[in-house]
Amino acid sequence: MKCYVPGSNVKVLGRTVHALARFGDELYLESLPECMLLRTLNAAESAYAMVKFNKNFFSYFNYNYYSTEDNEGLKCKISMKSALNTFKSPTHMDKQVENLEIKLDPEACKLIFQLKCKHGIVKTHYVSILDCKAMQAVYTKDSVPNRITSSQRLLSEALTNFQSSDDQVTLEASTQSFILRNYTECSADSLKVIRTQINLKPLEFTSYTIGTETTITFTLKEFRALLSFAEALSLPIQLHFETTGRPAVFIVHNGSTFEAHFVLATSKADNATQATATQNTTIDRKRKESSFQDSARKKVHIDNDISKCLDEDSHLFNFIDIPDEIPPPSALFNGDGAINGVNEETNNVNSSKINNDIDSDHIPASPTAKAMIKSVFRRCFESTFDPRAIRGVILAEDSDSE
Amino acid sequence: MKFRAVMIDAGPMREFTNIVTTISKLSKECVLRIASDQLYFIVSDENSGPAPPILWCEIPHSIFFSEYQMVGLDEQHKDIYLGFNSGNLARSLITLKSAKTLKMKLTKKQGPCLTLDIEVPSACSQQTRQVTHDIPIVVIPRKMWSDFQEPRTPQPDVSIELPTLKQLRTTIDRMKTMAAEVVIRASAEGRLTLQIKTDMAKVSTRFKDLRVETYGGPIDHSDSESETQINEDMSKVCHCRVDAKKLSMFLSADSISHNRTVCSIIHKKLVILCLQTEENVKLQCFITGIVY
Numbered sequence: 001m002k003c004y005v006p007g008s009n010v011k012v013l014g015r016t017v018h019a020l021a022r023f024g025d026e027l028y029l030e031s032l033p034e035c036m037l038l039r040t041l042n043a044a045e046s047a048y049a050m051v052k053f054n055k056n057f058f059s060y061f062n063y064n065y066y067s068t069e070d071n072e073g074l075k076c077k078i079s080m081k082s083a084l085n086t087f088k089s090p091t092h093m094d095k096q097v098e099n100l101e102i103k104l105d106p107e108a109c110k111l112i113f114q115l116k117c118k119h120g121i122v123k124t125h126y127v128s129i130l131d132c133k134a135m136q137a138v139y140t141k142d143s144v145p146n147r148i149t150s151s152q153r154l155l156s157e158a159l160t161n162f163q164s165s166d167d168q169v170t171l172e173a174s175t176q177s178f179i180l181r182n183y184t185e186c187s188a189d190s191l192k193v194i195r196t197q198i199n200l201k202p203l204e205f206t207s208y209t210i211g212t213e214t215t216i217t218f219t220l221k222e223f224r225a226l227l228s229f230a231e232a233l234s235l236p237i238q239l240h241f242e243t244t245g246r247p248a249v250f251i252v253h254n255g256s257t258f259e260a261h262f263v264l265a266t267s268k269a270d271n272a273t274q275a276t277a278t279q280n281t282t283i284d285r286k287r288k289e290s291s292f293q294d295s296a297r298k299k300v301h302i303d304n305d306i307s308k309c310l311d312e313d314s315h316l317f318n319f320i321d322i323p324d325e326i327p328p329p330s331a332l333f334n335g336d337g338a339i340n341g342v343n344e345e346t347n348n349v350n351s352s353k354i355n356n357d358i359d360s361d362h363i364p365a366s367p368t369a370k371a372m373i374k375s376v377f378r379r380c381f382e383s384t385f386d387p388r389a390i391r392g393v394i395l396a397e398d399s400d401s402e
Numbered sequence: 403m404k405f406r407a408v409m410i411d412a413g414p415m416r417e418f419t420n421i422v423t424t425i426s427k428l429s430k431e432c433v434l435r436i437a438s439d440q441l442y443f444i445v446s447d448e449n450s451g452p453a454p455p456i457l458w459c460e461i462p463h464s465i466f467f468s469e470y471q472m473v474g475l476d477e478q479h480k481d482i483y484l485g486f487n488s489g490n491l492a493r494s495l496i497t498l499k500s501a502k503t504l505k506m507k508l509t510k511k512q513g514p515c516l517t518l519d520i521e522v523p524s525a526c527s528q529q530t531r532q533v534t535h536d537i538p539i540v541v542i543p544r545k546m547w548s549d550f551q552e553p554r555t556p557q558p559d560v561s562i563e564l565p566t567l568k569q570l571r572t573t574i575d576r577m578k579t580m581a582a583e584v585v586i587r588a589s590a591e592g593r594l595t596l597q598i599k600t601d602m603a604k605v606s607t608r609f610k611d612l613r614v615e616t617y618g619g620p621i622d623h624s625d626s627e628s629e630t631q632i633n634e635d636m637s638k639v640c641h642c643r644v645d646a647k648k649l650s651m652f653l654s655a656d657s658i659s660h661n662r663t664v665c666s667i668i669h670k671k672l673v674i675l676c677l678q679t680e681e682n683v684k685l686q687c688f689i690t691g692i693v694y
Contacts, residue, residue, distance in 0.1 A: 161533050194490045195536040201529045
């Protein structure tokens, strides 16, 4: 693959890399006949970003420059840190860089970024390729009932009202109003934390279509990252979302040269999820040990409601070599029983509600991470010697009264 | 117990935000006393238990709020005392600078809360949007109300008007990096001195021609701790040694646009800094002197 990026577009590429860096730690690059794709996935697998640069973004674009036998383009994974190093200061790049050449040397397994700057300076970055896989995510974008277009300023201003310590935000959209609320998981915390709510009127948005009233919850960190991306490029944002549990897609594009999709997993914000979360953390624990760090906050994971019905590890985000066909938009998972899973989940919700017979208003909160760790690794926290374990004759009494 | 107040003018909103921000810098926990005529913000010393407050702020509601209704605890106890985290309130009021109206009321949502309803005009369109903050509070029981009364202090020895707080703040900020304690000397002749002593240097900043408010009579300097300056009448000079950090925290109140600040010193015992604004807000800070 070989392509040239003209000076004015290098800044856009730099801003893209910076925004993607706030999502995940690895950058997947794929070149196709008509475009180049940059993708990343965050560690908790709850946020995915994909930016597509069309052929007209580049002054020269050849997707399989080096491979003459087949029509395969380039597919590689590089570390996000290396990519950030190349695009250190996008604002300065605007003035200094005249041209950027990206090429893959298949023999050396390195991705080469060559920046030709003013005054004859040439900076070449050799970035090692970590892997040759591609990444593909499946999500619905167009057949969603709810679509909102808004200027990024509106949402940025609304977000200034939230505390910087706020983790997740709940979005409640109806035909009359659009409400943003901050969301706290544990009920203990909610007594000490400020609760903020912002009501926006539908008229403030550039376009506002709500087919079904929905409430979705997603993380603020990635949302802020994509908002600052849109702000840097002064572009509006489109929100496409459907029901709780299905991912919400945020689209930033400038019509012709590039299109960015940011997919955030959503979860329910009401009491039903509190009951089901207990079962979910069990499944997640079996799957990955490393999720303990994440389970401190409820994993905003699409699989939450459905995973316990599936036997195998089924992910929204699949690591595959070549996407052969595009699956039908309604199926979101490779595993079976995705649709059945939804029904089973509601049945389980009902049964768990019946089990909470003491007080229907009081649904016990899901155990926090510390509680889970302590219940599993209980023996590690106990002292190794328990005096109660001695039964029978005391052979030597304590010499000290204490 | 009910409380409801509405603020619609930009000036009071700005002042209110500045006052709360200053309080949040001074301490994390704060007590709000709602009385029928005034609002009081009270901050006690965090380290000790029921100690006399170190900050006492009175805000008359008539100038700040266009509407003010409150119903106290019961007939004998007509006030409401609430404890809350001052940082929470300060952060919620950040958007107040461009807001149209602010409505504060006591509500009960998952626990007692102070709800702030702020109407903010949107920059993008003509619409206004509504922001609601629920700040969790703790209602302070009646038996602890006596801890939060206005401190009664004896007549100060010298009361002197301070120079601009900004000047003082920059001076004290530099001084506190060098020494932990600063000695404030005030003379009835209109001179104020801030002095620190380190192993290697003695630094003093002197302000003169300040207005003296009161002078409580000649001061006894029988213990020879004080240094004498030439041509200075020692009976008119009093000084007090205070913690530089506490002084610097109070001086961060320079963001409040104020009329005058008066410093009253009780010789070697107490420094009272009183800031009064045009809207009749009185912010008092009590710093106890350090005695060896």
